Amino acid sequence: MAPTDMAVIDMEGNQPHRPVLLDEALHWLAVKPGGRYVDCTLGRGGHATAILRQGGQVLGLDADPTAIRETEGGLATAFPGSGPAGGPPFIIVQAYFDRLEAVAGEQRFAPVDGVLFDLGVSSPQLEDAARGFSFSKEGPLDMRFDPSQGEPAETLVNHASVDELARIFRDYGEEPQARKMARAIEAARAIEPIRTTARLAEVIERAAGGRGRIHPATRIFQALRIGTNRELARLQSALEQAVRILIRGGRLVVISFHSLEDRIVKTFLAQEARSCICPPHTPVCICGHQATVRILTRKPVTPGSAEVAANPRSRSAKLRAAERI
Numbered sequence: 001m002a003p004t005d006m007a008v009i010d011m012e013g014n015q016p017h018r019p020v021l022l023d024e025a026l027h028w029l030a031v032k033p034g035g036r037y038v039d040c041t042l043g044r045g046g047h048a049t050a051i052l053r054q055g056g057q058v059l060g061l062d063a064d065p066t067a068i069r070e071t072e073g074g075l076a077t078a079f080p081g082s083g084p085a086g087g088p089p090f091i092i093v094q095a096y097f098d099r100l101e102a103v104a105g106e107q108r109f110a111p112v113d114g115v116l117f118d119l120g121v122s123s124p125q126l127e128d129a130a131r132g133f134s135f136s137k138e139g140p141l142d143m144r145f146d147p148s149q150g151e152p153a154e155t156l157v158n159h160a161s162v163d164e165l166a167r168i169f170r171d172y173g174e175e176p177q178a179r180k181m182a183r184a185i186e187a188a189r190a191i192e193p194i195r196t197t198a199r200l201a202e203v204i205e206r207a208a209g210g211r212g213r214i215h216p217a218t219r220i221f222q223a224l225r226i227g228t229n230r231e232l233a234r235l236q237s238a239l240e241q242a243v244r245i246l247i248r249g250g251r252l253v254v255i256s257f258h259s260l261e262d263r264i265v266k267t268f269l270a271q272e273a274r275s276c277i278c279p280p281h282t283p284v285c286i287c288g289h290q291a292t293v294r295i296l297t298r299k300p301v302t303p304g305s306a307e308v309a310a311n312p313r314s315r316s317a318k319l320r321a322a323e324r325i
């Protein structure tokens with residue numbers, strides 16, 4: 001795979017960061033000029049820029065209005081009027097990606113040649129204290145990708161029962177001391193509601209008895225973010241929709257950053273690649289399920305040491321790809 005020197009273009013035409021597994025994503029998407037690709041997690045537009053540079057057309061979705069605003073300007077400057085009928089070769093829509101099928105239909109962009117997901121939170125989101133994604137920056141406990149929809153993380157933290165919090169920490173954070181952390185939150189919020197990232201991090205650190213190599217709030221913040229944005233349910237639904245809008249031979253590429261996401265992707269692809277999903281030992285097939293994809297990556301593709309050294313955040317990335325049949 002020849003490395004590309006493509007990276008995100010910002011409003012000033014600068015290239016401040018290189019997206020994770022960029023060459024690999026382009027390779028597995030098999031981008032072809034004139035092809036249609038949905039980037040379900042537009043972010044700063046790094047992957048989308050690379051697809052556009054290879055002559056693809058892009059429908060870019062992101063739930064985050066700030067990401068949409070900042071990326072739209074950069075793309076408009078970089079790719080003016082080179083799409084069909086002289087318009088720009090991209091369409092940008094602010095939406096959670098579990099609206100993929102509806103948005104692609106509304107934009108008359110389906111069927112498509114490829115669908116890309118680069119899941120999770122972006123560096124600009126983590127760095128913006130006001131978004132509340134990071135325990136190392138004091139800010140409100142918000143964590144919504146789209147701050148105009150749903151309830152902020154603060155609502156869960158201050159109003160969910162101990163059982164509910166423990167379930168969230170266990171299921172979405174794989175936190176071994178889920179109940180202990182939930183109880184610590186219950187005790188702290190009884191004194192005063194927990195409104196900031198810093199106070200929550202402090203409560204968790206005290207309950208954990210200090211910091212280890214990884215801050216004890218890491219798993220708790222991940223769990224709250226996943227719960228607040230219903231990330232896993234949205235991913236499951238979006239994967240199903242992606243397969244439905246792909247043409248035969250079209251590609252689905254998913255980059256995930258933690259085991260829960262990767263498990264959903266792996267299980268989904270394994271199921272979609274099978275022609276019968278009846279329980280084992282069922283004598284005759286009763287499900288009627290037909291395989292819809294061929295898995296292209298037997299094992300997940302991971303970044304090389306050079307990428308991890310240049311961008312430590314990429315170290316947990318796993319890419320899986322499949323082809324619609």
Ligand SMILES: C[S@@+](CC[C@H](N)C(=O)[O-])C[C@H]1O[C@@H](n2cnc3c(N)ncnc32)[C@H](O)[C@@H]1O
Binds near residue numbers: 019061096
């Ligand atoms: C890791 S960043 C993507 C970075 C992007 N590939 C780039 O090159 O700049 C993930 C983006 O996905 C968005 N996102 C996460 N979950 C989403 C969802 N369910 N629906 C829509 N956007 C989502 C986030 O707002 C964030 O901007």
